[in-house]
Amino acid sequence: MPLKSPKWRRHGLWLAFLAVIAPLGILLFLQYRTLRRLQDVSKTAQATVYENYLGAIVSEVRYFYLTRAETVLDVSSSALARQDLEEIRRDWQRADLDGVKRLYLLSNADTQRLLIFDPVTRDFETDVDLRESQSIVRGATLWVSAVSAIGDRKDSPRLRVDERDTDFRQILKPILDDRGQAIGVAGMVLDEDYVKRALLPMAIQNALPTYxxxxxxxxxxxxxxxxxxxxxxxxxxxxxxxxxxxxxxxxxxxxxxxxxxxATPAPAQLLQANFALWITLSLLVAGVLAVAIALALSAAARTMQLSEMKTDFVSNVSHELRTPVASIRVFGELLRGGRVQSAEKVREYGAAIEAESRRLSDLIDNVLDFARIESGQKTYRPVPADLQPLVQGVVDIFRGRTHDSGHDLVVEMPRESLPAVLIDAEALGLALNNLLDNAVKYSGDSRRVFLRLLSSPGSVIIEVQDEGIGIPVEEQAKIFERFHRVGTGSVHDVKGSGLGLAIVQHIMKAHHGRVVVESQPGKGSTFRLQFPVARTHPANGTTTETMTARRVPIPEGEPDPRVERG
Incomplete structure (x- = not known):
């Protein structure tokens, strides 16, 4: 059964991610909708409780004065017609007059006689406040006129409340004769102080236990x-x-x-607080799960990518090994078979065999160095040294290798001496050879490669520049990863192991330096190796810095702080 391609495996991971996230999203939506509905219902219920509580209070006040007015103001029309005040006095003296400031009678006779009863003295009084009497007469007169116009009808109001003058709030009741004609008005002035002092507090307390x-x-x-x-x-x-x-x-x-x-959180407010908590916790769990899935997908994708890169590495290395071996075998067979008679051709074939052997040796060195780095066995032995003669030695060897390729290596070195650095000469040669080899391979149509040795405060810099195809910005942080190959066609067509720059970065880390890249597609690339200047002892000028060989892991994806992009 054929294996699935990496593309289909990545699609499968994303489908698995969606299969987990989609039900979780639906669950969160349903939970949100349910809690929102419950919150609305609870809020409505709480408002209803408050409204019912207030309704109970106002109903008790209404019932108190309605029953009191119906009872106290039920004056006999015959007693009023006979002007029998004694009978009316006795009835009002026996009545419960809490909440009543005044009682009064207003006859509908020509004289419109006003009689006022004081609940405190329990008797009619003659000394009446003028403003109070005017307010009573005004309200009672209008009421008598209205009742007389209506007549004795079943739908005629029996009680009227007059609160035009809030200092003298009145409840009035008409006194009707046998024919239904109004012959007078009985009324009461409400005691506002009693309402504030006794009636409302009692109504408020009576309704509390219910709600x-x-x-x-x-x-x-x-x-x-x-x-x-x-x-x-x-x-x-x-x-x-x-x-x-x-x-x-x-x-x-x-x-x-x-x-x-x-004052205390109502059920709706409690639900709202819990609602926010539930949603927050749900989102937190969903977020953690999503992050975990995303990390798993990233790790799986990275593993697949690394597997692909290793596959490409094996393919590239196999090709790189076969090419020089094939060339060496062909030239060797030609020389062994005696088919080459010209001395010039013998030298030419010998030079080709030497070049291919050197190419094969470099490739094997890179692979072996990488293996030692991966196993933690790679060590460096740095000593204080001047970079100029070391770099010049690498340049001389490299020029001999590129003599037939037509590339021109332009070297720029300062005339003055540079500060000493702690350097492993073999490691420097390997790093510089990798950079120069890349510059030649990716130079494109250009045949010039520049090498500069520079000095800056606290460091010495080796700069390798080409005028070739360049590196896209999005690839510049990845080129130092092991097995990584730039994906653009013009770059990917150049064969290589994908280990050279990873080894360069490892060497620079081990030397406490850094590698910097600046590049633009179509304009070439510049790589800088920055080595820190060796510290010297102030008394004798000897270096005091030593370097312990240790394993520095090569990153598989994360940018390194020692690698800068231009």
């Missing part, structure tokens, strides 16, 4: 406001924020408004 538990009864803010939004009375709590629930009084004190706010 609130013991622990939450003192945690509500209840206020009563007048038409000017002034607070008439309220509970001790005044520090509660939030949206209030309001209700007006329906019978008396109709310009007053009850307002309630919950």
């Amino acid at each position: 609130f538990q013991d622990a939450s009864r003192n945690d509500i803010m209840l206020q009563i406001r007048d038409s000017d939004d002034r607070i008439i009375m309220g509970t001790r709590r005044t520090d509660v924020k939030g949206e209030p629930i309001r209700l007006t009084f329906p019978f008396v004190f109709r310009d007053w408004t009850l307002e309630i706010r919950g």
